[in-house]
Amino acid sequence: xxxxxxxxxxxxxxxxxxxxxxxxxxxxxxxxxxxxxxxxxxxxxxxxxxxxxxxxxxxxxxxxxxxxxxxxxxxxxxxxxxxxxxxxxxxxxxxxxxxxxxxxxxxxxxxxxxxxxxxxxxxxxxxxxxxxxxxxxxxxxxxxxxxxxxxxxxxxxxxxxxxxxxxxxxxxxxxxxxxxxxxxxxxxxxxxxxxxxxxxxxxxxxxxxxxxxxxxxxxxxxxxxxxxxxxxxxxxxxxxxxxxxxxxxxxxxxxxxxxxxxxxxxxxxxxxxxxxxxxxxxxxxxxxxxxxxxxxxxxxxxxxxxxxxxxxxxx
Numbered sequence: 001x002x003x004x005x006x007x008x009x010x011x012x013x014x015x016x017x018x019x020x021x022x023x024x025x026x027x028x029x030x031x032x033x034x035x036x037x038x039x040x041x042x043x044x045x046x047x048x049x050x051x052x053x054x055x056x057x058x059x060x061x062x063x064x065x066x067x068x069x070x071x072x073x074x075x076x077x078x079x080x081x082x083x084x085x086x087x088x089x090x091x092x093x094x095x096x097x098x099x100x101x102x103x104x105x106x107x108x109x110x111x112x113x114x115x116x117x118x119x120x121x122x123x124x125x126x127x128x129x130x131x132x133x134x135x136x137x138x139x140x141x142x143x144x145x146x147x148x149x150x151x152x153x154x155x156x157x158x159x160x161x162x163x164x165x166x167x168x169x170x171x172x173x174x175x176x177x178x179x180x181x182x183x184x185x186x187x188x189x190x191x192x193x194x195x196x197x198x199x200x201x202x203x204x205x206x207x208x209x210x211x212x213x214x215x216x217x218x219x220x221x222x223x224x225x226x227x228x229x230x231x232x233x234x235x236x237x238x239x240x241x242x243x244x245x246x247x248x249x250x251x252x253x254x255x256x257x258x259x260x261x262x263x264x265x266x267x268x269x270x271x272x273x274x275x276x277x278x279x280x281x282x283x284x285x286x287x288x289x290x291x292x293x294x295x296x297x298x299x300x301x302x303x304x305x306x307x308x309x310x311x312x313x314x315x
Contacts, residue, residue: 002026002130005099009128011077014070017054024056028130035071035124038063068124075123078103089217091117092193100131100198100205131198133206137163138170141291144305144313145171146181151235153254153286156263157272158293163300164263165195165239167293169206171261172196172237176209187212188233190223196239221249228256237261244277247286254286268292268303269310282310289313 006022007015009031021028021041030042038060039050048056049063057063078097079086089095095103107123145154154171158164178184191197191214197204199216208214213231215223220238227233236258241247242265250260266272269290273279281287285308294303305313 002099005101006031006130009074009078009097009101011073014074017050017052017064020054020056021050025130026132029132030130031126031128033066033071033074033126033128035068036065038065068122071124071126074126075105087119090120090123092217093120094193096194096198096200096205098200098205100133100200102129102131102194102198103127104129131206132166133169134166135170135173135207137167138174140302141167141305142171142174142179143181144291145175145289146179147288149182151175151182151185151259151261152288153260154262154289154291155241155281155287156261156291156293157266157269158263158300159267159295160265162293162295164293167291168237168239168261168263169196169208172212172235173207173209175235175261176211184209184211185234186232187235187237188227188231189214189237190218190220190227191216192218192220192223192239196237221245224249224253228253228258233258235259235261239263240265241278247277247281250286260287262287267294269306282308285309 002025003022006025007018010018024043027043028041032040041048041050049060051057051062052064078095086095090105093105097103104127105120105123106125107120109117110119110121112118145152156164156168172187172189176184176187187209189196189208189212194216197208197214198206199214204214215227224236236253241262254260264272273282288308290306292303293300307313
C-alpha cells in the first residue's frame with residue numbers, strides 16, 4: 001500500500017517518474033520539491049536526487065529541475081483540486097494527506113490587517129514527509145511506564161528528528177489497546193499538527209489504538225480542555241510542549257485525574273531544566289518517568305529512563 005500512496009501523490013501524467021522512488025518506500029523519509037531544483041529524496045540518512053526518467057542519481061546537477069508550474073499542479077492534486085477547501089491547512093503551512101503523510105509548504109506569505117497569516121501564495125517549496133508507523137517502537141520502555149497496572153505520567157525528551165513522535169504514537173496505541181502491564185484505557189490525543197494520528201478527513205491513518213479519541217488540528221491548550229470535558233479520558237497525550245500555557249493545561253488535566261503522556265524537545269534532562277517552564281515541571285514532580293532519546297551512529301536509541309527525581313532506572 002505504501003508504494004501506491006507515493007505514486008498517487010502526483011498527477012497522473014507525472015507518475016511514471018516516481019515509480020523508482022516508490023520502490024524505495026521502506027527507506028524513504030522525505031521528498032523535497034523546490035522550484036528550479038531537482039527533486040531531493042532522503043533515504044535513511046542518505047540524500048539522493050530524481051532524474052528526468054525517474055532514475056535515482058547522486059548529484060543535484062544530474063537531476064530533473066522542477067518548474068513552478070509542476071509544483072502548482074502537484075499542490076492542486078494534493079488538495080483534490082480545491083485549494084479553497086484546504087485554505088486553513090495551507091495557512092498553517094502543511095497538509096496531511098491520505099496515508100498520514102505530511103506535506104510542508106513554503107512560499108510568499110500574505111498577512112491580514114492584524115499581522116496574522118491570511119494565506120500563502122506562490123508556493124514553491126514542498127516537503128513531503130513519509131509516514132512510517134513502527135509498531136513495537138515503544139516495547140523496550142513500556143514496563144517502566146506502569147505502576148501496579150496504572151499508567152505513569154511520562155515525558156519523552158528528544159532532539160528533533162530522533163523518533164519521539166514515533167515512540168509517542170506507539171505508547172498511545174499500547175496504552176489504548178492494553179498490554180501485559182495494564183488493561184487498555186480510554187486515551188485522548190491532541191494532535192495539533194496531525195503528526196501523531198495523521199488524520200485524513202477525520203480518520204487516523206496511523207493505528208493509535210481502539211480506545212483512542214483524537215482532536216486533530218487543534219491548539220494544545222484548547223484541545224486538552226475540550227477533551228477533558230467531552231471525552232472523559234483516563235490518559236491524555238500531547239506532542240511537543242512549548243509554553244507555560246501548555247504546562248498549566250497539563251496541571252489542570254492532572255487535577256481532573258488524567259494520566260499524562262507528552263514530549264518535549266531536548267538533548268537531556270539537564271538541557272530541559274534550562275527552560276523556565278520545564279524547570280517548574282521537574283521541581284514539582286509532575287512526571288513519574290522521563291524517557292530520553294538520542295542519536296547514536298545515525299540510529300535513534302533510548303539513552304536512559306529516569307524517575308521523577310532524575311535518577312536513572314535503566315540505561
